[in-house]
Amino acid sequence: MTRRFDPWRIGIYLLLISFAILFLVPVYVLVASSLKTFVEVQDLSRLWSPPSTLHLETFRSAWFGIPEKGLRGLGPNIMNSIYLAVPATVISSLLGSLNGYVLSKWRFRGANVIFPLMLFGMFIPYQSILIPLTQTLRAIGLGGTLWGLILVHVVYGIPITTLIFRNYYAEVPTDLIDAARIDGAGILGIYRRVIFPLSMPGFVVVIIWQFTNIWNEFLFAVTILQKPGLQPITVALRNLAGSQIKEWNMVMAGALIAAVPTLLIYVLMGRFFIRGLLAGSVKG
């Protein structure tokens, strides 16, 4: 199978490389435009050309804003995304781990009904719960707050985190649990001493998945958080991109800043990212 000048194999590589180039076009646009000055990015004859100089200043103005033009910086919004995504990810992962443990190893009566009902929650169009959600958050004093949005991500994260952990714990041999039981451990003791220490790979998958999704989320954020100072990066970026006079270099720099954290996670921990991705397709 290792023929050297096989036209088939050359064709395969040509196709693979062509697709790779197509996939990378948006990356080129992002990087090239964000390194240009405002004057250069306006020059349509040089629209697709690489930047003539590497103008890193744009990233500074994307982060801190340009007060004299009334443009807000995205730095505070990046911080908001961190304050949002970190606690929401941690809490929903822990809940998912507990649920997954119980639903895979301690099936109580009715568990067979409860699990599918839970799972359906991850498929619903969130538009169909948005009106009661905003009303309820306002009623309990969490309307327009980051804590409100954290609660929302914790709740709607339950189905997917439970699913991933349930499938993960299904692989843990029941013998281990039986042995711990003979030693006198109860349901919580088994979780603490047997299951939790085995859970790290599961947690990595779930944490990466949840963090990425919460960081990238837009609909909940744009409906719940009205104050520009509180909005996460996706909402702020869309507002910047939707403004009348487009500072395209700044918009692209902002988009890059918004994409870098999750891209880094993807590049460094791709294996776990893909596992989360495939777990979402409800493979039992």
Added chain:
Amino acid sequence: MAHVRRERWIAFLMVLPSIILIAIFVYGFIAWTTTVSLSKWDTVEPDYTFVGLENFRKLLVGAGTSARRFHIDLWNTFFFTLLFLAACVGFGLLLAILLDQKVKGEGIFRTIYLFPMAISFVVTGVVWQWIFAPGTETRLRGVNALLHRVGLGELSWGWYTDTTSIGPFHVALIPVIIAAAWQLTGYTMAMYLAGLRSVPEELREAARVDGASEIGIYRHVIVPMLQPITLSALIMLGHVSLKIFDLVFTMTGRGTGFVTDVPGIFMFETTFQGNHYSQGAAISIIMLLTVAVVVLPYLIFTLRREVEL
């Protein structure tokens, strides 16, 4: 046996918080939205006066502006879903098969095809808005500028601003579909690749011994084995496409004459910008029903098969 029963209780209590949260935030809220969709609530102040199916009637039948917009939305969703699924499944399968040929640098190619999955629809929308911005006759932008530069200027068109339609199909959807497919083709590729890797080598070997060509092996042996994956991919991407919002909202918005409008945008605008809460609720209930029709049979089927195993 007393302690076993006690532990059953503890097990139930451990999942109880999640059960309560899901019961309220998913099922309670859906019931609440349904109530709103049957009400008169049309200002900032809630008004739960029952009006029956009036809000649905205004969207689905009649010649009002709402019905006109919603009909366009439904057609747009239909064509968007059809072409988006075709692109993701077709290119995803092609890329997976290519990567399955023991190529050098497989990891790099895979990383490149899959990275869009890691970024936000908002970022995707921003970049592709730039790429497909048509500009004007004298000041061409985006792809049009590129086409002009390589001497293919006559191929330039209005992209997502074009209001041409072929029957009920708005051509302005094409750039949005390209952006969505760019983001999610890697997902189907990853699913197919995982499937291809689980095809036993003996099976390929046996087909080779029987004199099948490499292409023949794929056509007659391997691709038919991937059918369950195709089904999962269609369901997962189908439900994404039926409720799509972020990408279209960022990239194009509703478009002139609603050429790129979708129910998600209509719902958001009419509810939170127009305060027509009952109409927004009706739209969202229709969205929920379409998603349920696609997802529920699949969910029941997969979970039942799992129980049998």
